Amino acid sequence: MRRIADLLCTAHSIECERYGRYALALDILIMLVSLYLVSMLFVDPALNIRLTPFDWDPRVWTGGLATGVFGLSVIQLLVNWKGRSDAHDRSFKIYSEAKSNCIEVLNGTTLVSKDDYNRVRARYDLASDIGIKIPDSRFLRLKQQHLKKVEISRLLDDKPALSFPLVHLKIWFRDNF
Numbered sequence: 001m002r003r004i005a006d007l008l009c010t011a012h013s014i015e016c017e018r019y020g021r022y023a024l025a026l027d028i029l030i031m032l033v034s035l036y037l038v039s040m041l042f043v044d045p046a047l048n049i050r051l052t053p054f055d056w057d058p059r060v061w062t063g064g065l066a067t068g069v070f071g072l073s074v075i076q077l078l079v080n081w082k083g084r085s086d087a088h089d090r091s092f093k094i095y096s097e098a099k100s101n102c103i104e105v106l107n108g109t110t111l112v113s114k115d116d117y118n119r120v121r122a123r124y125d126l127a128s129d130i131g132i133k134i135p136d137s138r139f140l141r142l143k144q145q146h147l148k149k150v151e152i153s154r155l156l157d158d159k160p161a162l163s164f165p166l167v168h169l170k171i172w173f174r175d176n177f
Helices: 002-040 045-051 058-079 081-106 114-130 136-158 164-176
Strands: none
Touching: 002 058, 002 081, 002 114, 002 136, 045 058, 058 081, 081 114, 136 164
């Protein structure tokens, strides 16, 4: 349970960051194009012609950009990358707590009691029930990233100046040839 919770912590953390980056990039793009469109209201028409690419009609250009911003806003609503990022963050926190509970019970000096096991199992099951699921199409890639992270972390304990690109390459060659 601890091992799987650790894997799922990594997976949800990676997915949270990935969807967060997508949402941020889309927000920035929408804001910058919107800023350009609003600023064109205050620009002299002669300058507007020079700011329009490919010698297009400025009205067509700004209309196309406005339509594009609207389209991106609709996409933003449909893909809901911010919501997915938040859901993966919540799942990460719940699995992290489940992992901590497992470690706490396993580090005890006595055998694991049935009550301790049931308490840890209930927290783990709660994480599985209410957390967002990892799609099957992403699971193996996320597991691979987790296992590489664990291995590099172990190597880093002995070699603190380890070069990450070189160790990634070394592991890749070792595992593929």
